[in-house]
Amino acid sequence: MSDRESLLAEIKSKGVVHGKVVLSSGKEADFYVDMRKVTLDAQAAPLVGRVMLDLTEDLDYDAVGGLTLGADPVAAAMLHAAAARGRRLDAFVVRKAQKVHGLQRRIEGPDVAGRRVLAVEDTSTTGGSALTAVEALREAGAEVVAVAVVVDRGAAAAVAEAGLPYRSAYGLEELDLA
Ligand SMILES: O=P(O)(O)OC[C@H]1O[C@H](OP(=O)(O)OP(=O)(O)O)[C@H](O)[C@@H]1O
Numbered sequence: 636m637s638d639r640e641s642l643l644a645e646i647k648s649k650g651v652v653h654g655k656v657v658l659s660s661g662k663e664a665d666f667y668v669d670m671r672k673v674t675l676d677a678q679a680a681p682l683v684g685r686v687m688l689d690l691t692e693d694l695d696y697d698a699v700g701g702l703t704l705g706a707d708p709v710a711a712a713m714l715h716a717a718a719a720r721g722r723r724l725d726a727f728v729v730r731k732a733q734k735v736h737g738l739q740r741r742i743e744g745p746d747v748a749g750r751r752v753l754a755v756e757d758t759s760t761t762g763g764s765a766l767t768a769v770e771a772l773r774e775a776g777a778e779v780v781a782v783a784v785v786v787d788r789g790a791a792a793a794v795a796e797a798g799l800p801y802r803s804a805y806g807l808e809e810l811d812l813a
């Protein structure tokens with residue numbers, strides 16, 4: 636099986652939960668994709684890194700991250716997968732709000748100012764979380780080259796409206812959820 640096929644099987648078996656849930660946006664849904672069960676899983680996390688690197692292979696960026704917490708293990712997996720391929724890729728974490736003590740940062744990790752960065756998510760429904768990260772990154776002087784997510788639940792139009800390319804490794808059809 637390819638990495639892509641293996642990760643799809645991992646998401647289906649470990650991430651998909653059927654039942655009524657309230658989503659981040661406040662919308663209701665009949666299923667949830669609990670991506671933390673995938674991105675923090677010893678077997679699946681390395682696949683996440685490799686699949687997301689492959690998905691964005693043609694893009695030029697040297698740092699990756701997104702809005703905490705869903706994006707964090709995705710970015711870390713990509714950093715390690717890149718290192719295994721001999722490529723240097725930094726990661727960063729965009730806080731939901733600026734830290735009020737310490738160095739009072741909104742974005743943690745190596746400085747992103749003036750750099751080409753990729754904004755990632757574990758899953759995107761409205762795209763609101765991904766675009767919050769994009770806004771913070773632009774404010775910090777980064778050039779966001781694209782938004783890339785593991786599972787898309789319908790955020791393509793919102794990301795396109797923000798003027799950015801959008802990549803997703805899987806959609807709901809492939810997960811048998813649409
Ligand atoms: O496209 P959206 O409508 O923004 O929804 C997707 C977001 O929802 C989840 O995070 P959540 O808001 O539950 O927070 P968490 O990452 O802190 O768990 C997920 O990790 C995405 O970040």
Ligand SMILES: O=C(O)c1cc(=O)[nH]c(=O)[nH]1
Nearest residue numbers: 658659667668669758760
């Ligand atoms: O929209 C969301 O909040 C959301 C959907 C989903 O399937 N998984 C998740 O972690 N968040």
